[in-house]
Amino acid sequence: METVKLSTKGQIVIPRDIRESHHLAAGTEFVIAVIGNEIRLKPIPVFPTTHVEEGMGILARKERRPLSDEETGFAIGEMLKEADKATKP
Secondary structure, X not given: OOOOOOOOOOOOOOOHHHHHHOOOOOOOOEEEEEEOOEEEEEEOOOXXXXXXXXXXXXXXXXXXXXXXXXXXXXXXXXXXXXXXXXXXX
């Protein structure tokens, strides 16, 4: 366990080995919580910005055909039945 000092501006430095092992870079945002007498820092995960258009067609295959609403409902029902069976002894 390492020790760090709080600066006059209320800042602390996270030691290099911890930053590197957890891939923390400048600008990483954290959630800070007080739990009992502990102060915990948790990095907020960074997700790349995506747009709906980027995912269009990723499931498309030449051999696939669109399902009717009735076929879709039946397929979902079958999946739910299988999932329900898996939860019963």
